[in-house]
Amino acid sequence: MILRSSPSSPFGRKCKISASLLGLVEKIEITRTNTTDPDDPIAKENPLAKIPALILDDGSIIYDSRVICEYFDNLAGGGKLFPGGDARWKALTLQALSDGILDAGILRVYENRFRPEEKRHPEWVARQKGKIDRALAYLEANTPEAGSAPTIGDVTLACALGYLDFRFEGEWRGGNPNLVAWLDRFADAVPAFGATIPSD
Amino acid sequence: MILRSSPSSPFGRKCKISASLLGLVEKIEITRTNTTDPDDPIAKENPLAKIPALILDDGSIIYDSRVICEYFDNLAGGGKLFPGGDARWKALTLQALSDGILDAGILRVYENRFRPEEKRHPEWVARQKGKIDRALAYLEANTPEAGSAPTIGDVTLACALGYLDFRFEGEWRGGNPNLVAWLDRFADAVPAFGATIPSD
Structure with missing residues (x-):
């Protein structure tokens, strides 16, 4: 998986901390995105041109941070950062x-x-x-x-x-x-x- | 439950349509909110002063529309508007x-x-x-x-x-x-x- 993020993005930070807490860091490559650069691919990956986006191994793309973090939680078995009840x-x-x-x-x-x-x-x-x-x-x-x-x-x-x-x-x-x-x-x-x- | 909304709010509309699709309309009282009125209680219910908010029967309050719609889905048995897999x-x-x-x-x-x-x-x-x-x-x-x-x-x-x-x-x-x-x-x-x- 590729996490498209930037060092300044608080929503990217949510995803990075979630991945760490869930033991997923080694499965995720983080690549740097610049939403103010019109040539940056983020606007094609997420039409809203917002950070973060997660590119899955099959090429499909999910966002925003809420969705990515819940996806990570699910990969780790579910019910950890996103409790039930x-x-x-x-x-x-x-x-x-x-x-x-x-x-x-x-x-x-x-x-x-x-x-x-x-x-x-x-x-x-x-x-x-x-x-x-x-x-x-x-x-x-x-x-x-x-x-x-x-x-x-x-x-x-x-x-x-x-x-x-x-x-x-x-x-x-x-x-x-x-x-x-x-x-x-x-x-x-x-x-x-x-x-x-x-x-x- | 009380759904705090307004006729112009698209996020309130998400909740109303979800409640209808899930068969919950009779369980929900909708009261009108005006976020531009400083005396409106919405800023106490949701400190962000955003529509919608859902007041549960025990007095606890949940928001935003994503959370309210998933809560409704869960009340209706789960996995309907929010599928698994x-x-x-x-x-x-x-x-x-x-x-x-x-x-x-x-x-x-x-x-x-x-x-x-x-x-x-x-x-x-x-x-x-x-x-x-x-x-x-x-x-x-x-x-x-x-x-x-x-x-x-x-x-x-x-x-x-x-x-x-x-x-x-x-x-x-x-x-x-x-x-x-x-x-x-x-x-x-x-x-x-x-x-x-x-x-x-």
Whole structure:
């Protein structure tokens, strides 16, 4: 399998950490993608031109990160990062909330990357930041349990907080001591987190 | 259960059509949400302030539409809209692609809704339209099979095309006869599609 990703992509990071937790690293070749290069094949692999995409050995392609991570879980026997029973909906909702933090954070970054200064709109940026701040406040008051095996919800939350560190350094840490402690514990328990620190 | 939605939301429509296909309509109360009203409870129910959210009878809340639709599928016995085996990755990737069409279409709409005219950036809008156009070209050449039982991929594609009709009337239909025929067949086979035509 080939995972099309980039060192800066938080959604690619989800897949890399999931593969590591599931013991699949040796089965996956990671190749670098640049979504801003019009000649990069990613737009043919995934018409949305979004990272990541997974090219299977038969040539078929699956995406997005939620689908790839569940596919990995299934390859590893199933029910590991994607639990069954009531725990499933909790894990999947935490994944959705954390993906939503990422989507809002990426829109904040894209406001500068894809617009000249005179076309940037502070109210739009504040709207996205409001989503992140409410999500963090909820998660600070409802921090996931420590000690149990990580789910895809935990992996995604860790990638979301890691992305906030990468793009908005320090901003989220003030006022969220429970989440800071949670991320420290996650990083201690999951070596793939430290091995996938994002870079441009 | 209470489904928090709105008549204009394509992601809410996914949930409504799924509930209908799965025979769950009588178990679900739908209440109207307005994400632009700061007093609307949606931002407390889902910190991302996105539609839809599902409030379970025990008060717990799950989102987003992917999670809610899979929860519905599970309530109906599982394996219906979310098949097992290799068909699962095909259905989930079609859902991801169709959700991506929606995300790009919504960003086009938001460009006008949330920005004064002088802050709008045609290159950004064209970037989003490019994602939609590539996805449509891929789907026109790889139209899902007709006749088999619909999956969550089909439901999402129908909602994506329905959203393009709602917000960019007619634009997608030119040059995509296979997709137009596919949507006609879907609408004939799934009465809930016609019963959930979006409105503001």
